[in-house]
Amino acid sequence: MAGIIIKPRARIFHGHDWVYASEIRKIFGEPKAGEVISLKDYRDRPLGTAIYNPESQIVARRISRRKQKLDEEFFTRRIGQAIELRERSGIDPRLARIVWSESDGLPGVIVDRYGDHLVLQTLTLAMSLSRELIAQVLVDLLSPESIVLRNDSPMLVAEGIEEETLMLHGERPAAFIVEAPTVEGGVKFEIDLLDGQKTGLYLDQLDAHREVAKLAKGKRVLDCFCNQGGFALACAKAGAASVTAVDSSESAIEATLKNAALNGVEINAVKHNAFDFLKHCEDEYDLVILDPPSFTKNKKSLNNAMRGYKEIHLRGLKLLDRDGVMATYCCSHHATRELFLENIVSASVDAKRSLRMIASHGQRLDHPVLPGIPETEYLKGFVLQLMPSR
Numbered sequence: 497m498a499g500i501i502i503k504p505r506a507r508i509f510h511g512h513d514w515v516y517a518s519e520i521r522k523i524f525g526e527p528k529a530g531e532v533i534s535l536k537d538y539r540d541r542p543l544g545t546a547i548y549n550p551e552s553q554i555v556a557r558r559i560s561r562r563k564q565k566l567d568e569e570f571f572t573r574r575i576g577q578a579i580e581l582r583e584r585s586g587i588d589p590r591l592a593r594i595v596w597s598e599s600d601g602l603p604g605v606i607v608d609r610y611g612d613h614l615v616l617q618t619l620t621l622a623m624s625l626s627r628e629l630i631a632q633v634l635v636d637l638l639s640p641e642s643i644v645l646r647n648d649s650p651m652l653v654a655e656g657i658e659e660e661t662l663m664l665h666g667e668r669p670a671a672f673i674v675e676a677p678t679v680e681g682g683v684k685f686e687i688d689l690l691d692g693q694k695t696g697l698y699l700d701q702l703d704a705h706r707e708v709a710k711l712a713k714g715k716r717v718l719d720c721f722c723n724q725g726g727f728a729l730a731c732a733k734a735g736a737a738s739v740t741a742v743d744s745s746e747s748a749i750e751a752t753l754k755n756a757a758l759n760g761v762e763i764n765a766v767k768h769n770a771f772d773f774l775k776h777c778e779d780e781y782d783l784v785i786l787d788p789p790s791f792t793k794n795k796k797s798l799n800n801a802m803r804g805y806k807e808i809h810l811r812g813l814k815l816l817d818r819d820g821v822m823a824t825y826c827c828s829h830h831a832t833r834e835l836f837l838e839n840i841v842s843a844s845v846d847a848k849r850s851l852r853m854i855a856s857h858g859q860r861l862d863h864p865v866l867p868g869i870p871e872t873e874y875l876k877g878f879v880l881q882l883m884p885s886r
């Protein structure tokens with residue numbers, strides 16, 4: 497088998513599974529892009545098997561410490577283990593990310609389950625070439641009605657894979673309804689997997705919706721960056737006095753209103769840039785939720801991103817009534833927990849207020865973190881309450 501010899505001190509010797517070009521000492525046997533290769537250390541000792549793509553910055557991603565082929569047995573075993581993990585985690589396995597890339601030993605493979613429908617992404621070349629086999633294994637394991645391939649991530653460019661959306665199994669599904677068990681009685685969402693705008697839900701935030709909704713009863717709630725209304729709907733169903741939801745996307749606001757009607761609750765959904773909305777808002781709230789998209793995809797833009805977080809934190813705090821609560825989330829891997837918390841404190845200093853932390857949140861268990869691969873940890877959130885003025 498063709499393969500690569502890795503330089504000493506590479507990250508693979510520290511618990512990681514990725515090999516960057518700068519970490520390669522030698523390539524042997526002329527491996528082709530998308531193939532399985534063997535990895536060796538500089539003394540020729542085997543380090544396992546990886547998928548290879550010289551076009552990517554991450555040239556090799558280890559899939560096993562042993563010899564391994566990308567065959568049916570492999571996918572059945574790994575996907576089976578991933579499904580079992582969700583079942584044991586106490587989350588509803590029918591509304592979950594059932595395979596998440598490196599965290600499930602399948603680099604680049606993402607499978608989201610919405611009841612009887614699956615959405616597959618294959619974001620590495622080797623996995624993209626195996627997608628028919630992966631779909632077949634999913635059919636054997638779960639008998640879904642449909643499998644949509646949705647390869648539309650910016651990650652594809654780096655791997656040299658074309659963007660595409662197509663059916664791998666079953667008929668194109670019409671819009672359907674799923675129920676998230678975030679509050680008593682559940683929250684219903686309309687899902688349209690083939691609508692380029694809306695797609696699925698932010699499954700990684702379902703636990704946070706539940707936890708924040710617990711604080712919403714009788715409160716005036718503002719959900720900024722609401723998308724399809726995840727937080728807003730859970731809070732409204734939990735008995736909030738009023739709920740305002742803001743998103744800059746027209747289709748997100750439409751979806752939020754549709755979902756509100758579906759759940760029999762009232763949400764004041766506003767299409768607006770959240771920065772401007774927060775700046776000009778004259779109302780007071782008891783609970784402000786901030787869940788923006790990642791402001792930074794790389795280290796270079798981190799300072800700008802932190803300025804963005806600081807601005808929404810400061811403005812969010814200023815809208816809070818006495819002992820009000822702010823729930824704020826950051827889904828960028830580059831902004832660490834410490835940096836994000838520092839940012840919140842800095843905003844509170846400017847607002848001349850002290851904050852008490854009520855809860856700290858992370859990505860749901862269907863997005864498992866591998867401490868050896870720090871890139872797998874990206875979502876953090878803090879729920880903070882204003883202390884009485886002193």
Ligand code: SAH
Nearest residue numbers: 698701721723726743744745769770787789
């Ligand atoms: N809170 C949601 C997920 C939010 S995703 C949930 O829990 O399900 C981020 C959302 O921010 C997207 O819907 C996007 O349309 C919106 N968005 C991005 N930039 C924005 C801006 N400047 N102002 C308001 N909304 C914005």
